[in-house]
Amino acid sequence: MEPVEESLRCLGVxxxxxxxxxxxxxxxKIYLNRVIGPNQWLSTMQWLFIEPPSPEDEADTIPVVVPxxxxxRAFxxxxxxxxxxxxxRTTPAETRRWRWVAFQVASNPQGRGVFPWEAADA
Structure with a gap:
């Protein structure tokens, strides 16, 4: 049985x-570390939603995923x-996409991406 994935939230920043x-x-990076905390966020330039946000919501924002x-605390x-x-709140499919992004940034020997907060908790 696979472990339960921690719930993720995607912030439009x-x-x-x-x-x-x-x-x-x-x-x-300085802003996100101050507002959310070091090693508590992951961002990408691409929106990983199944249904992307409306163009006005997406304009001048970057997706930042957090536990x-x-x-x-962020708000x-x-x-x-x-x-x-x-x-x-990310769907399971979107969470898998974010896990793939984490794998690109920090892979581990088990072939699975590690989110920055998981590495900090280890």
């Missing part, structure tokens, strides 16, 4: 742009300018 109009990844247990720490625009 407004990203900052640098002078060239690209994502300021350094600023985004469900840290969502309230509490977001601040008055609100960069977390929406929150979505």
């Amino acid at each position: 407004r990203f900052p742009q640098d002078a060239d109009g690209e994502i300021d990844s350094t600023e985004l 469900e247990r840290v969502v309230s 509490r720490n977001d601040g008055p300018r609100r960069r977390i625009l929406f929150d979505y």
